[in-house]
Amino acid sequence: MLGKHRGSISWVSTILLAIGVILIGYAAVAVGPQLDSGGAAGWWALGIGVVFAVVSLCLYIIGISLRHTTTSEVVASGAIAALFFISYLVWTTPVSDPVIFHPALINFGCAVLWLVITIFCAFRRGSRVGIKI
Structure with a gap:
């Protein structure tokens, strides 16, 4: 996805992922590790960022389903999964009070989804599919 772009789906997916990551990053700074320090803007940024990240993931799945993948796409997907997991770890330390739902769990979920995409890629x-997008 971040390597060679072979179609408009890849470009849209990359742009949506970038916007989603920026919004989730803003939410991490605005909300912080303690949940009582965030305002409404941080929570809205988190929600919109997650929607963009999930739509990006769906478009990427559609894009790789219609063609073969390359080694650079496998590496890029793995790097995205690793970055989401690192952001989960950074956002949750230090957590002073135990909570059932921390917004950083969304980052963990995105990391797991991108890991599944990495395995799928x-x-x-190298498999050849005759459909061009």
């Missing part, structure tokens, strides 16, 4: 690497 690895299995599809």
